Amino acid sequence: MxxxxxxxxxxxxxxxxLQRSKTPHVLKTCNNSTTIKVKAKSHxxxxxxxxxxxxxxxxxxxxxxxxxxxxxKLNLKKVNPxxxxxxxxxxxxxxxxxxxxxxxxxAYWFTAFDFGLISEETYFAGLEAPKSVRLMALGSCAVRxxxxxxxxxxxxxxxxxxxxxxxxxxxxxxxxxxxxxxDSLELINGHAAFYWVDAIFVKKQFADFVEDHIKGxxxxxxxxxxxxxxxxxxxxxxxxxxxxxxxxxxxxFKIKTYFRQRKKKS
Numbered sequence: 388m389x390x391x392x393x394x395x396x397x398x399x400x401x402x403x404x405l406q407r408s409k410t411p412h413v414l415k416t417c418n419n420s421t422t423i424k425v426k427a428k429s430h431x432x433x434x435x436x437x438x439x440x441x442x443x444x445x446x447x448x449x450x451x452x453x454x455x456x457x458x459x460k461l462n463l464k465k466v467n468p469x470x471x472x473x474x475x476x477x478x479x480x481x482x483x484x485x486x487x488x489x490x491x492x493x494a495y496w497f498t499a500f501d502f503g504l505i506s507e508e509t510y511f512a513g514l515e516a517p518k519s520v521r522l523m524a525l526g527s528c529a530v531r532x533x534x535x536x537x538x539x540x541x542x543x544x545x546x547x548x549x550x551x552x553x554x555x556x557x558x559x560x561x562x563x564x565x566x567x568x569x570d571s572l573e574l575i576n577g578h579a580a581f582y583w584v585d586a587i588f589v590k591k592q593f594a595d596f597v598e599d600h601i602k603g604x605x606x607x608x609x610x611x612x613x614x615x616x617x618x619x620x621x622x623x624x625x626x627x628x629x630x631x632x633x634x635x636x637x638x639x640f641k642i643k644t645y646f647r648q649r650k651k652k653s
Contacts, residue, residue, distance in 0.1 A: 414542070528557050
C-alpha cells in the first residue's frame with residue numbers, strides 16, 4: 388500500500404472533494420496528522436508547520452517498533468502522568484525577576500533508555516538527531532487515532548486505533564519525569580513557581596540545590612536565565628522572558644487552573 392504525503396491545506400481541500408464527489412473513504416485522524424484511505428491508496432497529511440527531514444522517518448518508525456516491543460516484554464502498567472503543577476496558586480497579577488528555569492537534558496529520551504525501552508545503540512543514535520525527532524519518535528508510540536468511514540453519504544465512527552503498550556511506554560516515561568519535578572517542588576516548597584513537563588522555574592538562590600538533586604538521580608540538566616517571570620490573572624497566563632545566547636525569547640504558558648478563581652458574592 389502506497390502512502391502519499393501532503394500538507395494540512397491539501398487535507399481540507401481533499402476531504403471537500405471526496406465529499407462532493409461522494410467518494411467512499413476511511414479517515415484516520417489525531418492532533419498531529421490525518422490519513423485518508425481511498426480504495427488501496429492512503430494519503431498522509433501533517434497538521435504541523437514543522438516538516439521533519441525525510442532521513443529521520445525510518446528512525447522514527449524503528450524507535451516506535453522497538454519501544455512497543457520492549458514495553459510489552461516489560462509488561463508496563465497503566466499510569467497517569469502529571470505534566471504541570473503550579474505552586475503556589477495566585478489570585479492576582481505578579482511580576483518577579485528572582486526566578487530561573489532549570490531544564491532536564493534529553494529527559495524523555497534518557498528515561499526511555501533507563502526503562503529499557505530503547506537499546507544503547509538507539510539511545511546514542513537519537514542524541515545525534517534533533518530533539519523534535521526524539522520526541523516525535525516517542526510520541527508516535529502513544530498516538531491515538533479516531534477512525535471514520537464515509538460511505539458516500541455520511542461518516543460512521545469505527546472507534547479508536549492505538550497500541551496499548553505504546554501508550555503505556557510513553558506515559559510511564561512521562562510519569563517518571565513528572566515525579567522528578569514533583570519531588571523538586573517539594574524539596575524547596577514555596578520557593579518555586581511551577582514546573583512544565585521537564586522544566587522547573589525556581590528562585591535563583593535555590594537553583595544550585597535543585598540542579599544537584601536532578602544530577603544526583605542520574606540526569607543532566609542546564610539553567611536558562613530569565614529576565615522576568617510574570618502572571619496575568621485576567622487572561623490566566625504566565626509569561627517568562629528567557630535570555631538565551633544573548634537573545635531574548637518570550638514564552639507564554641496558558642493554564643486556566645493556575646489562578647485561583649474568586650468566589651462570587653451571593
